[in-house]
Amino acid sequence: MPDVWHYQMVAAVLFMIGIMGVLVRRNVIVMFMCIELMLNAANLSLIAFSRLWGNLDGQIFVFMVIIVAAVEVAVGLAIIIALVRNRDTVNIEESSLLKW
Amino acid sequence: METSVLEFTAPELHFGTISPLLTVALGAVLLPIIEAYLSRRKSFLSRPVTRVWIGFMLSFISTIFLAIALMLTLGKLSVPQAEVAFNAAHPMIAMDGTAHFLIATILLSAIMTILVSGRYLADVGANYGEYYALVLASVLGMMLLAASTNMIMLFVSLELMSIPIYALAGFRRLSVRSNESAMKYFIIGSFASGLMLYGMALLYGATGSVGLAEIGTKFDPESVLHLLGAGLLLIGLTFKIAAVPFHQWAPDVYEGAPTTVSGFMATAVKVAAFGALFRVLSLALQPGIESLYGALWVIAALSMTVGNVMAMIQRNVKRMLAYSSIAHAGYLLIGLIVPGSGGYSAIMFYLLVYTFMTIGAFTVISVLAKDHEDKDQIDDLAGLSVLRPFLAFVMAVCMFSLAGIPPFAGFMAKFQLFKAAIQASTELGDSSLLWLAIIGVLNSAVSLYYYLRIPVVMYMRDPEREADPDSMAGFERLVLFVCAAAVFVLGIFPHDVFVIFWDVDVIAVVSEAARSMLP
Amino acid sequence: MTFGEIVHLVINEQNLFIFFSTVAILSALGVVLNLSNTVYAALSLVVSMLALAGLFVMLNAEFVGVLQVMIYAGAIVVLFLFVVMLLNLRGGEMAADRQPFLKLVGAGIVIAATVKLTSLLGAARSNPSGIQKDWMPVGPEFGSVRDIGLVLYTDYLLLFQVSGILLLAGIVAAVILAKQKVD
Numbered sequence: 161m162p163d164v165w166h167y168q169m170v171a172a173v174l175f176m177i178g179i180m181g182v183l184v185r186r187n188v189i190v191m192f193m194c195i196e197l198m199l200n201a202a203n204l205s206l207i208a209f210s211r212l213w214g215n216l217d218g219q220i221f222v223f224m225v226i227i228v229a230a231v232e233v234a235v236g237l238a239i240i241i242a243l244v245r246n247r248d249t250v251n252i253e254e255s256s257l258l259k260w
Numbered sequence: 261m262e263t264s265v266l267e268f269t270a271p272e273l274h275f276g277t278i279s280p281l282l283t284v285a286l287g288a289v290l291l292p293i294i295e296a297y298l299s300r301r302k303s304f305l306s307r308p309v310t311r312v313w314i315g316f317m318l319s320f321i322s323t324i325f326l327a328i329a330l331m332l333t334l335g336k337l338s339v340p341q342a343e344v345a346f347n348a349a350h351p352m353i354a355m356d357g358t359a360h361f362l363i364a365t366i367l368l369s370a371i372m373t374i375l376v377s378g379r380y381l382a383d384v385g386a387n388y389g390e391y392y393a394l395v396l397a398s399v400l401g402m403m404l405l406a407a408s409t410n411m412i413m414l415f416v417s418l419e420l421m422s423i424p425i426y427a428l429a430g431f432r433r434l435s436v437r438s439n440e441s442a443m444k445y446f447i448i449g450s451f452a453s454g455l456m457l458y459g460m461a462l463l464y465g466a467t468g469s470v471g472l473a474e475i476g477t478k479f480d481p482e483s484v485l486h487l488l489g490a491g492l493l494l495i496g497l498t499f500k501i502a503a504v505p506f507h508q509w510a511p512d513v514y515e516g517a518p519t520t521v522s523g524f525m526a527t528a529v530k531v532a533a534f535g536a537l538f539r540v541l542s543l544a545l546q547p548g549i550e551s552l553y554g555a556l557w558v559i560a561a562l563s564m565t566v567g568n569v570m571a572m573i574q575r576n577v578k579r580m581l582a583y584s585s586i587a588h589a590g591y592l593l594i595g596l597i598v599p600g601s602g603g604y605s606a607i608m609f610y611l612l613v614y615t616f617m618t619i620g621a622f623t624v625i626s627v628l629a630k631d632h633e634d635k636d637q638i639d640d641l642a643g644l645s646v647l648r649p650f651l652a653f654v655m656a657v658c659m660f661s662l663a664g665i666p667p668f669a670g671f672m673a674k675f676q677l678f679k680a681a682i683q684a685s686t687e688l689g690d691s692s693l694l695w696l697a698i699i700g701v702l703n704s705a706v707s708l709y710y711y712l713r714i715p716v717v718m719y720m721r722d723p724e725r726e727a728d729p730d731s732m733a734g735f736e737r738l739v740l741f742v743c744a745a746a747v748f749v750l751g752i753f754p755h756d757v758f759v760i761f762w763d764v765d766v767i768a769v770v771s772e773a774a775r776s777m778l779p
Numbered sequence: 780m781t782f783g784e785i786v787h788l789v790i791n792e793q794n795l796f797i798f799f800s801t802v803a804i805l806s807a808l809g810v811v812l813n814l815s816n817t818v819y820a821a822l823s824l825v826v827s828m829l830a831l832a833g834l835f836v837m838l839n840a841e842f843v844g845v846l847q848v849m850i851y852a853g854a855i856v857v858l859f860l861f862v863v864m865l866l867n868l869r870g871g872e873m874a875a876d877r878q879p880f881l882k883l884v885g886a887g888i889v890i891a892a893t894v895k896l897t898s899l900l901g902a903a904r905s906n907p908s909g910i911q912k913d914w915m916p917v918g919p920e921f922g923s924v925r926d927i928g929l930v931l932y933t934d935y936l937l938l939f940q941v942s943g944i945l946l947l948a949g950i951v952a953a954v955i956l957a958k959q960k961v962d
Contacts, residue, residue: 165904176893181811198454209465214915231949238956350934397948427952
């Protein structure tokens, strides 16, 4: 029987994969997908802790995170579309008008 | 299974307590509808409807909403104890003195931003009515963030604050700089909120509750899980205030974003994020403050130093102001680690002063924009005292105040902050706070170099171009006048600022407000 | 052994956990390591999210699990796919890679941090001071639509309203940024 810490380990690994993607990849859309992975990992952690403590706060939290993620994706992809219209690249290193 | 009738007690709602929030929310919902209604008409009240006119109307309407909210908030400032906003058993927000003071500061910043935006947006070719709805939605998020006492509310209101600002940073849709600024802010901001969310998940797992006060009762500074969660949560918030080492986005974003939005970001976002930091540190992490003290000390010292040193080598005024805002985040963090209410009240006064001087400086830059282009290089300011004497005067006042030269308000604000740190250090016999204050004073001296360069360029160098026709709108004059006047008045009479209008002692108000939050 | 016993031997909680978590982690790696085609990365993301929905259901979060499938897999990733195909951008990420060494170092640091984080969680498991030790017993209704609704519309009513305004602000922001021509 898996206990809560097994779920936490899975969440931690997923979270770190997300961080790695944001740091290593340079395609903005993929970086953005990796941020979604990070949010998902946190969601798994919240759901597991919610079951552990037997209260619903964690599940409400995840409900809200899903709403926030949906809004974030809509706005983020709109920003990407506006950028690509003007520049024709999604590689973040080619966006260098502003120095990093 | 037999189906039972759903039984539940309806939550008690105290509309009076959250009336400022409701006003702003109503504005955020109504403005897109008003915009759609107006832009479909050829004429309104027998006047031809043009884009500029719509922009003017919407800025007027949103100012009314914000002004009503500000009135309601100022009315509550005299009752600093927390009022129950909602279910007493499940408090989501605490409308106490601190929250009211910070909300009033946020609303002031938003009103000034909106008043100066209309002409600037038309000038840079981004005069879309959605701007005002987005500012109001963001203001609602900031107000909730400054008052939230629950992790879920903290997260959602942080996003409600940030997401409209990502869009506002990219509001000049045809400018690549603006697009890139929005992109950078968006990727880094949502990465930071991902980190913060995981930190919140760990804190929830370790304590079993999402309320900041309940977390505080169970917080165990010995446990790694608690400290990891607290650390990630604080990282997420320090991203928002742009403290070193989480500051790299600020110069690029401030430079690329529309100038009025940069001013709004530098002030209102910082105020709201400091409100959240107050709550998190004083409610949830109070038992672990000893373990976090060292990290916060280092972040404060680094922010001051890095911000000031990097500001010296900038050639662009907006980038320079961005680094200066990083340095000011460092000064403000000193107040955060001073135990007791002294530090918090010093921060609140500082945030009010900082709002006036920074909005003033960014407004001057936005007024200079011409022919779809920002004139934001330091060289563009050459001879401004001859070309536009009023602008040069306000800019000089803001720079002197940011540098912390008496008798301007920036000096009084820094004085309060360093005084709180030195007092606490002598009371506790802890020299590390004294050292932080010394680093702060040294940094203020360093900052004189780059702040004073601007008045020097404006007053000592000859103009390199012809005088522009003075295209300033009346609102911009008003805001610039208010900023300059506030910087003078808050600096000279901090104890009886509004003696002409109301008899209010700001220092007393902030110290009362700070005490109201501490348990 | 009857057929039923074989089914129970294969499909039990432990095997389901191993299956879902392996799929989630491998497909998450697929998102990060897929350098050639963004569409495959998006599809990999869908698989990861569906596996997570499975884990959610195992943890008595049926409602949230359904939401996960509907919103994440059904809406968010579809939006990703739309944008990838609309912009029709082709790979070429390797060529533009200017600092491969820095990235290797970054990846190394992240891997080290992962090991550290999992070992910390392992330590918390063996010594859960102050933390709930085992699953709290919960009723069969836990995590159902009814229970979530009861909490959402009473204790969290204010939050629910705020999320509505968040969605409105998101719509306004997305429209103004992505519209082809603004009159």
